[in-house]
Amino acid sequence: MLLREVEYAKPSSVAEAVALLEGNEGARALAGGQTLINVMKARAASPDMLVDLNGIAGLKGIELAADGTLTLGPMTTYSELLASAEAKARPILAEVCAQIADVQVRNRGTIGGNLCANDPTNHLPPLFAAIGAQMTISGRGGERVVPAEEFFLGVYMTAVGQGELLTAITVPAGKKDGFAAVTLGVDGTCIANAAASVNGSLRIALGCVDATPIVVHPDSVDTVRDAVRAAGLDPPSDVHASSEYRAHLAEVLAERAARQAVAKS
Ligand SMILES: Cc1cc2nc3c(=O)[nH]c(=O)nc-3n(C[C@H](O)[C@H](O)[C@H](O)COP(=O)(O)OP(=O)(O)OC[C@H]3O[C@@H](n4cnc5c(N)ncnc54)[C@H](O)[C@@H]3O)c2cc1C
Numbered sequence: 001m002l003l004r005e006v007e008y009a010k011p012s013s014v015a016e017a018v019a020l021l022e023g024n025e026g027a028r029a030l031a032g033g034q035t036l037i038n039v040m041k042a043r044a045a046s047p048d049m050l051v052d053l054n055g056i057a058g059l060k061g062i063e064l065a066a067d068g069t070l071t072l073g074p075m076t077t078y079s080e081l082l083a084s085a086e087a088k089a090r091p092i093l094a095e096v097c098a099q100i101a102d103v104q105v106r107n108r109g110t111i112g113g114n115l116c117a118n119d120p121t122n123h124l125p126p127l128f129a130a131i132g133a134q135m136t137i138s139g140r141g142g143e144r145v146v147p148a149e150e151f152f153l154g155v156y157m158t159a160v161g162q163g164e165l166l167t168a169i170t171v172p173a174g175k176k177d178g179f180a181a182v183t184l185g186v187d188g189t190c191i192a193n194a195a196a197s198v199n200g201s202l203r204i205a206l207g208c209v210d211a212t213p214i215v216v217h218p219d220s221v222d223t224v225r226d227a228v229r230a231a232g233l234d235p236p237s238d239v240h241a242s243s244e245y246r247a248h249l250a251e252v253l254a255e256r257a258a259r260q261a262v263a264k265s
Contacts, residue, residue, distance in 0.1 A: 007049035022163030031113030062086045068173025074112020074166045092177035126207035130195035139164035152212035174199040178260025180253040192249035196257035209235035224255045
């Protein structure tokens with residue numbers, strides 16, 4: 001289906017983009033367009049204006065600090081992350097980005113777009129919740145930092161408000177991470193997924209079982225299934241999986257991801 005007519009702007013700075021978004025309630029940021037353009041074609045969203053972030057150089061790139069902390073520009077594509085030497089400091093990032101869809105989607109889709117879309121079947125919201133990422137949100141009033149666990153608010157809803165942008169994602173140092181998913185075909189949409197991280201304590205984030213990633217903190221890998229059960233999941237049913245089957249997958253995948261994480265040195 002063709003797009004409806006829509007205004008288009010391509011600012012070259014964050015301040016200009018924020019001014020455009022703030023001044024027009026119907027304006028939406030455009031990153032890789034791999035979700036937004038599709039929902040516009042399906043008439044599930046019809047913004048009045050697209051504010052294309054592709055002209056803002058400061059929103060791209062990956063920096064590695066001496067202590068191993070990574071700062072990801074939200075406009076970094078999955079393919080750029082896969083090719084980045086810096087991103088290897090946290091290997092799980094490339095391992096998971098390599099599983100997203102196909103080459104076309106990975107060449108266009110961005111880390112920030114994936115997180116801001118917060119589609120419950122996306123790979124990155126549970127991953128970034130598990131690894132304890134911090135999100136920098138910028139608006140006219142300045143910057144604020146929100147932990148990933150508080151960033152995801154609902155389906156397609158995040159802590160980024162109208163007139164704001166996600167401008168950086170900070171990932172702490174660490175290598176003991178795991179990710180497991182059951183997908184529709186190879187590299188397809190997730191039916192259920194789980195990301196785990198052991199940096200000090202064990203943290204697991206479950207995807208596809210609720211509107212936002214569900215984070216659990218088991219004492220050890222041996223109590224992962226108990227912790228998932230105690231979370232009282234009530235996942236949605238659809239043509240791909242019943243609620244009961246998704247809840248079962250969440251337990252299995254959480255344990256799988258946790259065992260991967262603890263096995264890493
Ligand atoms: C065929 C196909 C298969 C796919 N399969 C998968 C999959 O298996 N797993 C997966 O995780 N994803 C999948 N996706 C989705 C893909 O990863 C998208 O790239 C991602 O969901 C959105 O990223 P984007 O850069 O394209 O963002 P866009 O579509 O441009 O934007 C998405 C949303 O985020 C907002 N936004 C973007 N950047 C910012 C920012 N910096 N600040 C504030 N708001 C912002 C936009 O306004 C919009 O609301 C698939 C997409 C397609 C087309």
